[in-house]
Amino acid sequence: xxxxxxxxxxxxxxxxxxxxxxxxxxxxxxxxxxxxxxxxxxxxxxxxxxxxxxxxxxxxxxxxxxxxxxxxxxxxxxxxxxxxxxxxxxxxxxxxxxxxxxxxxxxxxxxxxxx
Amino acid sequence: xxxxxxxxxxxxxxxxxxxxxxxxxxxxxxxxxxxxxxxxxxxxxxxxxxxxxxxxxxxxxxxxxxxxxxxxxxxxxxxxxxxxxxxxxxxxxxxxxxxxxxxxxxxxxxxxx
Numbered sequence: 001x002x003x004x005x006x007x008x009x010x011x012x013x014x015x016x017x018x019x020x021x022x023x024x025x026x027x028x029x030x031x032x033x034x035x036x037x038x039x040x041x042x043x044x045x046x047x048x049x050x051x052x053x054x055x056x057x058x059x060x061x062x063x064x065x066x067x068x069x070x071x072x073x074x075x076x077x078x079x080x081x082x083x084x085x086x087x088x089x090x091x092x093x094x095x096x097x098x099x100x101x102x103x104x105x106x107x108x109x110x111x112x113x114x115x
Numbered sequence: 116x117x118x119x120x121x122x123x124x125x126x127x128x129x130x131x132x133x134x135x136x137x138x139x140x141x142x143x144x145x146x147x148x149x150x151x152x153x154x155x156x157x158x159x160x161x162x163x164x165x166x167x168x169x170x171x172x173x174x175x176x177x178x179x180x181x182x183x184x185x186x187x188x189x190x191x192x193x194x195x196x197x198x199x200x201x202x203x204x205x206x207x208x209x210x211x212x213x214x215x216x217x218x219x220x221x222x223x224x225x226x227x228x
Contacts, residue, residue: 033214104216105161106151106160
């Protein structure tokens with residue numbers, strides 16, 4: 001199966017630590033998205049890449065958050081100086097510019113718990 | 116800005132009963148519409164999508180949804196639910212020319228045996 005994969009699936013960290021998550025999109029997809037989902041809510045858009053270019057960032061993406069997609073394939077999302085409010089599920093999705101309707105396919109997510 | 120409302124936070128139905136989950140959107144033009152399902156601790160799986168054309172769309176797992184422009188709605192239906200349908204269901208809107216999806220807050224479906 002060549003779906004979207006994310007690593008790790010779960011991360012527990014202490015407040016103030018830095019964490020990094022990885023996302024591998026579907027291989028032929030050139031668009032990659034990051035969303036955040038808190039308990040009882042729907043996913044909220046954070047940022048997206050087309051190839052290696054980061055083309056849009058949400059206001060939710062504070063300066064403690066940084067995302068990269070250096071070679072236009074996998075992406076990393078880093079959170080510096082984590083806070084308890086960063087506890088959430090971080091979802092990655094991918095899509096292809098060949099789809100004019102932006103059909104996005106999601107990975108299993110990384111559950112972050114900040115103690 | 117576009118928004119999505121799922122009025123029902125939690126619905127309980129009996130196994131074998133019919134199901135309808137409501138979704139209303141706010142957007143000035145015809146959006147792209149999606150329904151996703153999320154099992155506990157998992158990512159989102161695409162159930163079905165509407166872009167244009169026939170307003171009744173079929174999806175996986177026996178689900179269907181109907182786009183009603185006059186009501187700005189895209190309700191999800193299933194004629195007979197199975198215990199395995201218990202999950203969280205999210206309606207989402209995609210905007211032409213933009214890349215992000217805007218999600219509703221979700222409806223949690225519980226199935227009684």
